[in-house]
Amino acid sequence: MMADITFKNPELLWLGLVLIPMIAYYVFLQGKSRVEFKYSNVASSKGAEANIKAKLIHLPFVLRMLAASLLIVVLARPQSSSSWQDVTTEGIDIVMAIDISGSMLAEDLKPNRLEASKKVAQTFIGNRPNDRLGLVIFAGESFTQCPLTTDHSVILNLFNDVKSGMLEDGTAIGMGLATSVKRLKDSEAISKVVILLTDGDNNSGSIAPATAAEIAKEFGVRVYTIGVGTRGMAPMPYPDAFGRMRYQDVEVKINEELLTRIADMTDGKYFRATDNESLEAVYKEIDELERSKIDVTEYRKRKEEFLPFAIAALLLLACEVLLRQTVLRSIV
Secondary structure, eight states, X not given: OGGGEEESSGGGGGGGGGHHHHHHHHHHHHHHTOOOOOOSOOGGGTTOOOOHHHHTTTHHHHHHHHHHHHHHHHHTOEEEGGGEEEEEEEEOEEEXXXXXXXXXXOTTSSSOXXXXXXXXXXXXXXXXXXXXXXXXXXXXXXXXXXXXXXXHHHHHHHHHHOOTTSSOSSOOHHHXXXXXXXXXXXXXXXXXXXXEEESSOOOSSSSOHHHHHHHHHHTTEEEEEEEEXXXXXEEEEEEOXXXXXXXXXXXXXXXXXXXXXXXXXXXXXXXXXOSHHHHHHHHHHHTTOOOEEEXXXXXXXXXXXHHHHHHHHHHHHHHHHHHHHTTTTTTO
């Protein structure tokens, strides 16, 4: 359908104006070449029927003009316009920074802190279809698992691959936050948010959490921090000498003062999640964040559509030549 076609070189369509004087000149020649005969009585010619060749005399010129029109369309390079889409949506840009250190395997949340955090975060993603979302993981270092995207199926699949042990162990809160801010600093969204989830204190990395918070503030990034883990002691699994899984109670050491300071510096908020239900409540509260308009452009490969026009033009020219060499040969 023509509604689905755009042109790479639409200015070349103006070449179609050249056909107007060509048609006018042809009409002028036909009028000039008309021959008249005078008869005293035309009664004898009333029953005469027009010869078929006379009826087709203008057909070659019509075919030539149609072919020329199609060739001009070919030069303008028609392309499928359905291969790209511009969308304006309501949403914010959010990067989720998830701690994947060894302590996230503690089972005070079920089945453990990391899996519970992944499950709730994935539900959160499903509830915000119009937002651009990204994923950063950190332990002793940080890594961007998924940059900002509107393709939520991609980030959900990457969430499934997240597990403890992917990075050097430790808790580099500053590095995780700095990497998240880096992903947001060039965003044009009015609201830019980092949701940083951890179960410990900063003990690794080359960037201090306070420095990362200052950077976030400078770029207008609001940080919501979540301390995940029960209060007191938590069961931590470990393999014994025979490979059997054992448990030992370890003290939960979350630096709530640090996480609160990061949130306050960036106009965010600190939350404490001590079980699965409270973690879900935290994400539900964050889900009520304000929204702003963002423009999304999805690009796909364009498809050239000139071939049908070129084939049609060649067929019309072939028909013109065939007519001139056969049916109309004697009168042209």
